[in-house]
Amino acid sequence: MTADCFAENLLTWYDQHGRHDLPWHHNRNAYRVWVSEIMLQQTQVATVIPYFQAFMERFPDTCALAESPVDDVLSHWSGLGYYARARNLQKAARSVMDDFGGTFPDTQEELETLTGIGRSTAGAILAQAFGKRAAILDGNVKRVLTRYHAVPGWPGQTAVLKQLWEHAEAHTPDERARDYTQGIMDLGATVCTRSRPACDDCPLQQGCTAYARGETSLYPGSKPKKAKPEKTTWMVILEDQEGRILLERRPPSGIWGGLWSLPELDPAYGADELQEACEQSLGFDCGEPELIGGFRHTFSHYHLHIQPARLGVTGQNSIRDDAQQKWLHRHEALALGLPAPIRTLLTNPEQATLL
Incomplete structure (x- = not known):
């Protein structure tokens, strides 16, 4: 399956089976997409939805978030965990107000200057909010690509991550970047799951190396375990x-x-x-x-x-x-x-x- 077929098959699947009605899809803008992406780090969609809705009600835009007391921001994050995300969110909101005149930047380089925004999150904002071609590599996408290309090793390792970014860039189409990025995240979340993936329902089955070898359970490689103190x-x-x-x-x-x-x-x-x-x-x-x-x-x-x-x-x-x-x-x-x-x-x- 060529890179073009990869995207084409994924988009066909997304049109029929993808998630099109998530809260951040409504009144879509860079602020709402950004907050959702930060919340979705290490957290499942079903958990995020009520937090996102309450957060938007209290902090409807970048200015509201930037000017609110940090205790208020943290109280609306309580229960989501990884609280540095909330503190970084407010720092970035203040940077948008102070350094970009309240308008969200729309380039990869500028987005990555904001606290808490890395390469994948910046790509998601560009694709989802601005419709620009930009690759993403969250946990779901890593799982799809490691299986499809049978990339050995733990995705947290530098060499493995470098390969995955190369694949992510190669597969991202010039058109419909918004739908593609949502589609590949949805595929990883609902079909190419961590355990017992539904390979018979996968639009990428024909070209998936791990499936062809009967080795989907081997990918992605596990993080080396250390006993927790x-x-x-x-x-x-x-x-x-x-x-x-x-x-x-x-x-x-x-x-x-x-x-x-x-x-x-x-x-x-x-x-x-x-x-x-x-x-x-x-x-x-x-x-x-x-x-x-x-x-x-x-x-x-x-x-x-x-x-x-x-x-x-x-x-x-x-x-x-x-x-x-x-x-x-x-x-x-x-x-x-x-x-x-x-x-x-x-x-x-x-x-x-x-x-």
Whole structure:
């Protein structure tokens, strides 16, 4: 199958079976396409749709996103994970306003100057928003191309990625770039799936090398596995005499960067030492701790064992609200950007133990 047949067959399939009614297809513009592409990184379409709709309602354009408080942006991202995406989204929106006069750039080079936009995301914006010929290489496209060309190795390796970009550029047609890019993403998401691909329904079956060899399960190659380290922490739900809880803003970079979370204490403390630890680390006296069922939360590069404990503040606390710490009632806390496990812990502690 030639490169032209590849695109032609894919487009014929897309016309009949592709997804034509996703929320970002309506009132299509660079801003809406960009936000959807960032949300879709590491996240499935079904999960993204309600987040996208709520995000658009609150931040309908680049200006609204650029001028909003970061806490508001993070609260609308809470639950999507990979929170650096949300912070980078706002940084890029501010760059569009400051450096491009509020108009989204329409070249690969300019798009890639925006925080959080790489080669594939820039290509998707060019094709989807501006109808320009531009190759993309998200996870779904990588899977289609590694199987079709039987490209060995893990796609995260530089040499493998270079081959895949060459194939992506070769197959992208001059016409109907918008439909082609959506079609190849749809094919990977719905037919050429990670496990049990529906090869009999695939418009590219005739030219697929992995299918011809009966080796679709071998592609793409797996990422070399490393044992994830295990970490442990105490998370304390400190409640003052007004029924407010103490939240702390996490550092801007790293895990849950910029989100609000519960104070943490060194796991070396025993349960019977938590009162003393609160006094030493946070500066006030507490009553007896009430332990809540612990749970494990998995990040991309380690497992975190969280042991929550609820403590009532018995005296006047020495912490005052500032940019990094706040005493809030639960309904106020839930309006902020919180990591999903912390949100669950504050609303339904029993459910958190099942995470």
